[in-house]
Amino acid sequence: MAAMADTDEFKPLTGVTLLLAGAILAFTNFMVVLDTTIANVSVAHISGSLGISSSQGTWVITSYAVAEAICVPLTGWLAGRFGAVRTFTLGIIGFGIFSVLCGMSTSLTMLVVCRIGQGFCGGPLMPLSQTLMLRIFPKKQHGQAMGLWAMTTVIAPIVGPILGGAISDNMSWHWIFYINIPVAALCAYGAHMLLRQAETRTEKMGIDRIGLALLVIWIGAFQVMLDLGREHDWFEDGFIVSLAITAAVGLLVFIAWEVTERQPIVDLRVFRHRGFTVSVISLSFAFACFFASAVLIPQWLQSSMGYTATDAGYVTAFTGVGAVIMSPIVAKLGEKVDPRGLVFFGIVWMGFGSYLRVYWSSGSDFWALSIPQIVQGIGLPFFFIPLTTIGLGAVDPEETASAAGVMSFLRTMAGAIGTSVSNTIYYNNATVARSEIVSKLNSDSTSTMLQGTGFSLAQVRGTIEQTVTPESYALSINHVFLLTAIIFVAAASIIWLAPRPTRTVEAGAAH
Structure with a gap:
C-alpha cells in the first residue's frame, strides 16, 4: 500500500498543512492502538457493572481483536475501491459512532456487538495512517514520518492501561469509550479538510466474496468456541462440538479456496517462503x-x-x-x-x-x-x-x-x-x-x-x-x-x- 504514493502525480504536502495532516494521522493511530489496551484494566469494572464473570468480561477484548484482524486484509481493497482518504475518514467516523454505542451498552451482548463494529471500523485505520503518512511526506522525510507514527504506536500501550484504570476508578468504565468521541470528531474533520488533495485513485475492483465469507465463518466459530468452551464444559457440550467442526471444516475449505483464487482475500501463497513462514510462526x-x-x-x-x-x-x-x-x-x-x-x-x-x-x-x-x-x-x-x-x-x-x-x-x-x-x-x-x-x-x-x-x-x-x-x-x-x-x-x-x-x-x- 505504501506504493500508492508513486501511482499518480500528487505532490507531498508542505509547511503547516503537512504538520497538521501528520498530527491528524498520528492521533488517529494513537486512538486505535490505545483502544487495544485501555479496556484491559477495566474488565473488572465492566464485569461488575454488567453482572458477568471476569472470564466473560475478556470477550470485550477478544471481540475487538478478532474483528480488527478480519478487516485488516480488506484494507487494500477498500482503499483501491473507495480511495485511501475516503476509507480512512469513514473509518474514523464509524469508530467514533461505535465508541458511543459501546459506552451506552447495558448488556454484554450489546457491548460485544459494538466492540465488533469498533474493530471493523478501526482495522483499516492503522495501516492507512501509515500509508498516508508516506504519501503526504516528501520521500526524504519518510524516516521522520515513520518515527512519528512509531512513537504513537509505542506510547499508546503505555498510556492505555493508566488512562483506563484512572477513568474506571474515578468516573465510569463507559468513559473509556466516550473519550474517543472528541478525538474521532477532530481527526475525521481534519482528514476531510487536509487530506482530500491526497486522495488516491479508485477503480472498480473485484473482491473475493467467498474467501471473505469463509474467513468470517471459521474465525467466528473458532473464537466463540474458545470464549464459551470453559463455561460449557468444552467437548461435553454439543454446541461447542458443532463450533469446533465448523471452524475446522471452514479453515480447510478456506485454505483450499485461497490457494487457488486469483485475487485471494488473504494471500496464502506467501507461505511458500521459508523465512516468512518461520517468522510468522514465531511472531x-x-x-x-x-x-x-x-x-x-x-x-x-x-x-x-x-x-x-x-x-x-x-x-x-x-x-x-x-x-x-x-x-x-x-x-x-x-x-x-x-x-x-x-x-x-x-x-x-x-x-x-x-x-x-x-x-x-x-x-x-x-x-x-x-x-x-x-x-x-x-x-x-x-x-x-x-x-x-x-x-x-x-x-x-x-x-x-x-x-x-x-x-x-x-x-x-x-x-x-x-x-x-x-x-x-x-x-x-x-x-x-x-x-x-x-x-x-x-x-x-x-x-x-x-x-x-x-x-x-x-x-x-x-x-x-x-x-x-x-x-x-x-x-x-x-x-x-x-x-x-x-x-x-x-x-x-x-x-x-x-x-x-x-x-x-x-x-x-x-x-
Missing part, C-alpha cells in the same frame, strides 16, 4: 503469550491482590517503558547485526521476564510486580522490528504488501486466541489449586484448631476462604507464566530455521 506464538499476559495480569491484580484499576494500570504500563528506551537502540543494531540474533535474544529475554513472574505470590509488593514488566518491555523492540525484517525480507518485492497484511492478521488473531486460552488455563488451574489447598488444610485439622481458639464455624470457613482463594489464583497464574516462558523459548529457537534476509525492507512496508 504468532510470542505475541499470543505477550498479549495474554497484558490481559490476565490486571484481572489477577484486581480480583486477588486488592489493586485498584489505576494501580493495576501502572503495573501493566511499565512494559512500555522498557520498549520506549530500547527501540532506538534496536533500530541501530538492525543495520549491523543478524536480525535472527536480535529476535532470538528479544524473545528469550521476554521469556525471562515471564519466568520472573513465576515467583509472584499473594504477598508480592508493587515493585516485585513491576520489575518483570520492565524486563519484558526491554525485549519487545528486539522481537517486533527484526521479525518484520526477516519475514518481509524473505518474500518477493511485489508480495511485500500481501505478506505484511498476513503478518498483521495472524498477529492480531494470535493475541485474541492467546487471551482466550490463557483465561481458560488460569481459571481451571485455580479450581484445581483450590481443591488441593483445601484438602491439605482439612487433613491438617485446621478447622478444629481454629475452633479451639474461639472461632465459630462460620468464622473458620470465612478465614479459610480468605486464605485459600488468593493463594489458589496466585499458584494458577504462576503456572500460566511458566508455560508462557517455555513457549517464548520455543518461539525464539525456531527463528534460526529462517534464512538471513537478503534484501532491506523499506520503511512503512508493514503495519
Whole structure:
C-alpha cells in the first residue's frame, strides 16, 4: 500500500498543512492502538457493572481483536475501491459512532456487538495512517514520518492501561469509550479538510466474496468456541462440538479456496517462503503469550491482590517503558547485526521476564510486580522490528504488501486466541489449586484448631476462604507464566530455521 504514493502525480504536502495532516494521522493511530489496551484494566469494572464473570468480561477484548484482524486484509481493497482518504475518514467516523454505542451498552451482548463494529471500523485505520503518512511526506522525510507514527504506536500501550484504570476508578468504565468521541470528531474533520488533495485513485475492483465469507465463518466459530468452551464444559457440550467442526471444516475449505483464487482475500501463497513462514510462526506464538499476559495480569491484580484499576494500570504500563528506551537502540543494531540474533535474544529475554513472574505470590509488593514488566518491555523492540525484517525480507518485492497484511492478521488473531486460552488455563488451574489447598488444610485439622481458639464455624470457613482463594489464583497464574516462558523459548529457537534476509525492507512496508 505504501506504493500508492508513486501511482499518480500528487505532490507531498508542505509547511503547516503537512504538520497538521501528520498530527491528524498520528492521533488517529494513537486512538486505535490505545483502544487495544485501555479496556484491559477495566474488565473488572465492566464485569461488575454488567453482572458477568471476569472470564466473560475478556470477550470485550477478544471481540475487538478478532474483528480488527478480519478487516485488516480488506484494507487494500477498500482503499483501491473507495480511495485511501475516503476509507480512512469513514473509518474514523464509524469508530467514533461505535465508541458511543459501546459506552451506552447495558448488556454484554450489546457491548460485544459494538466492540465488533469498533474493530471493523478501526482495522483499516492503522495501516492507512501509515500509508498516508508516506504519501503526504516528501520521500526524504519518510524516516521522520515513520518515527512519528512509531512513537504513537509505542506510547499508546503505555498510556492505555493508566488512562483506563484512572477513568474506571474515578468516573465510569463507559468513559473509556466516550473519550474517543472528541478525538474521532477532530481527526475525521481534519482528514476531510487536509487530506482530500491526497486522495488516491479508485477503480472498480473485484473482491473475493467467498474467501471473505469463509474467513468470517471459521474465525467466528473458532473464537466463540474458545470464549464459551470453559463455561460449557468444552467437548461435553454439543454446541461447542458443532463450533469446533465448523471452524475446522471452514479453515480447510478456506485454505483450499485461497490457494487457488486469483485475487485471494488473504494471500496464502506467501507461505511458500521459508523465512516468512518461520517468522510468522514465531511472531504468532510470542505475541499470543505477550498479549495474554497484558490481559490476565490486571484481572489477577484486581480480583486477588486488592489493586485498584489505576494501580493495576501502572503495573501493566511499565512494559512500555522498557520498549520506549530500547527501540532506538534496536533500530541501530538492525543495520549491523543478524536480525535472527536480535529476535532470538528479544524473545528469550521476554521469556525471562515471564519466568520472573513465576515467583509472584499473594504477598508480592508493587515493585516485585513491576520489575518483570520492565524486563519484558526491554525485549519487545528486539522481537517486533527484526521479525518484520526477516519475514518481509524473505518474500518477493511485489508480495511485500500481501505478506505484511498476513503478518498483521495472524498477529492480531494470535493475541485474541492467546487471551482466550490463557483465561481458560488460569481459571481451571485455580479450581484445581483450590481443591488441593483445601484438602491439605482439612487433613491438617485446621478447622478444629481454629475452633479451639474461639472461632465459630462460620468464622473458620470465612478465614479459610480468605486464605485459600488468593493463594489458589496466585499458584494458577504462576503456572500460566511458566508455560508462557517455555513457549517464548520455543518461539525464539525456531527463528534460526529462517534464512538471513537478503534484501532491506523499506520503511512503512508493514503495519
